[in-house]
Amino acid sequence: xxxxxxxxxxxxxxxxxxxxxxxxxxxxxxxxxxxxxxxxxxxxxxxxxxxxxxxxxxxxxxxxxxxxxxxxxxxxxxxxxxxxxxxxxxxxxxxxxxxxxxxxxxxxxxxxxxxx
Amino acid sequence: xxxxxxxxxxxxxxxxxxxxxxxxxxxxxxxxxxxxxxxxxxxxxxxxxxxxxxxxxxxxxxxxxxxxxxxxxxxxxxxxxxxxxxxxxxxxxxxxxxxxxxxxxxxx
Numbered sequence: 001x002x003x004x005x006x007x008x009x010x011x012x013x014x015x016x017x018x019x020x021x022x023x024x025x026x027x028x029x030x031x032x033x034x035x036x037x038x039x040x041x042x043x044x045x046x047x048x049x050x051x052x053x054x055x056x057x058x059x060x061x062x063x064x065x066x067x068x069x070x071x072x073x074x075x076x077x078x079x080x081x082x083x084x085x086x087x088x089x090x091x092x093x094x095x096x097x098x099x100x101x102x103x104x105x106x107x108x109x110x111x112x113x114x115x116x
Numbered sequence: 117x118x119x120x121x122x123x124x125x126x127x128x129x130x131x132x133x134x135x136x137x138x139x140x141x142x143x144x145x146x147x148x149x150x151x152x153x154x155x156x157x158x159x160x161x162x163x164x165x166x167x168x169x170x171x172x173x174x175x176x177x178x179x180x181x182x183x184x185x186x187x188x189x190x191x192x193x194x195x196x197x198x199x200x201x202x203x204x205x206x207x208x209x210x211x212x213x214x215x216x217x218x219x220x221x222x223x224x
Contacts, residue, residue, distance in 0.1 A: 033211065035211065044203065044215055044216070044217050044218045045152075045160065045203055045205075045215040045218075046215070047211070047212065047213045047214070047215070050211035059211045059212065061212075095159055095160075100210045100211035100213075101148075101207035101210035101211065101213065102150050102162065102165040102205075102207060103150075103152075103160070103162060103205075104162060104171075106159035106160055106161075107159065108158075108159055109159055
């Protein structure tokens with residue numbers, strides 16, 4: 001069974017930092033580019049970032065460029081999102097997801113709340 | 117960037133009704149369009165990709181059509197378990213994908 005399990009979300013003050021993790025199982029992690037997609041409370045889906053299989057290419061939405069950094073550890077089947085200089089508008093559920101295009105598998109999501 | 121616009125935003129319908137959701141792209145995207153279903157408190161689930169290809173395990177009452185700029189998701193006979201928000205996704209410029217605003221389907 002494919003599983004993507006996110007962790008690391010929580011409450012953080014504006015300007016603060018947080019590191020999200022996503023542990024994958026049930027499929028060959030190194031067969032997939034991986035992405036983060038977020039959803040603000042009561043809102044729609046927004047693509048955030050994608051990383052290639054060997055980490056040689058990374059892509060970011062304009063809204064997060066320079067503040068969020070995606071990375072992966074293929075030896076541990078784990079995807080990361082380092083989040084710096086957080087803003088109120090970054091408040092959302094962050095989903096770990098497979099693929100750079102059609103998303104076959106999604107994690108259950110982890111909530112990040114940016115508030116003082 | 118290509119924008120995708122869904123309509124309607126809300127769709128009340130009766131059990132057994134045929135339900136149609138529209139997704140329009142701001143420019144042609146060939147057939148690089150997917151549809152997802154999201155139930156409250158859950159992650160989205162892939163229903164259809166390449167505009168009309170049904171994902172494995174998805175009931176056959178779901179179908180997709182269209183190409184270029186205009187696409188449609190159809191539920192042939194609405195069931196109570198289909199209550200959810202549906203999103204279209206343009207992946208013509210992957211990995212920079214874009215999602216429609218969502219259509220909330222409910223039972224009236």
